[in-house]
Amino acid sequence: MVVSLRSALLICAAMSASSVAPAQVGPASAPPVQTASAVNPSAIAQELLRNADNIAIPVEPQAEPQPEATDTDEDSATLDIDASQDLPTLVAQLRSSDPGSRQLECLAAGIYFESKSEPLAGQLAVGHVIANRAESGRFASTYCGVLFQRGQFSFVRGKSWPHIAKDGRQWKTAVAIAKIVDQDLKPSAAANALYFHARRVHPGWRLKQVAAIGNHIFFR
Known part of the structure; x- marks a missing residue:
């Protein structure tokens, strides 16, 4: 609770006026002693009240309100990709260890x-095969669904x-290729290929060959 100076002075004055000097025990015949220094408490109170309005009370300056800090979303800045650039340049710009989503992973x-040991064009063709399957309606409709479809990719074990x-570097390049394919x-x-196999094998597929890139042959 904050008490103003004037109120405090009134309280002090009231207390001074009502205070009583303690009784002094002495000889019954000794007259009371009058001292020249005795002051009337009510006179003190009146003097204090007259001066109360003239006392300047220092006021602590208020701090100016500061503008609220705003967070900057660094992730909102997107890399400006020029699709007219050649494949190696795009890969160099998009290399990353983090694909950004489970589907891209x-x-x-x-x-x-x-295809991690294949030329970039061969890796791009493999990525497009997976994407073509997801869009074909003949396979699962997502990249993960295509990848985990039973008996399609030999490196898959169940769901891992x-x-x-x-x-x-090879993983970061694969991530870059995945982003290029996805976008x-x-x-x-290999255009609209849905299948591919290594050159060293001859499965005897009755499919249309659409391209041969690196160590892979692609079919529709």
């Missing part, structure tokens, strides 16, 4: 395990794949 994993060194930044020489 599945797409990157397919590219990584099936072997460990990936995600700080390695359709570069067409593939």
Whole structure:
């Protein structure tokens, strides 16, 4: 509770006026002693009240309100990608250890395990095969669904794949290729291929060959 100076002075004055000097025990015949220094308490109170209005009370300056800090979303800044650039330039810009989503991680994993040692064009073609399957209506409708579809990719074990060194350059390249495929930044020489196999094997598929890139042959 805050008490003003004037109120405090009134309280002090009241207390002074009502105070009584303690009784002094002495000889019964001794007359009371009058001292020249005795002051009338009511006179003190009146003097204090006359001066109360003239006393300047220092006021602590109020701090100026500061503008509220606003958070900046660093992730909102998107990289400006020029799709007219060649494939190596796009890959260099988009290399990252973090695909950004589970679906892109599945797409990157397919590219990584099936073609990490292939030229960039071959990796792009493998990525487009996975994307083409997801869009075809003949396979699962998501990258992860295509990848985990039974009997389609030999590196898949149930709903998982072997460990990936995600700080390695090959994984970061696979992530970049996955982003390029997902955003359709570069067409593939394998066009609308839905299948591929290594050159060293001859499965005898009765399918139309659409391209041969690196160590893979692509079919529709």
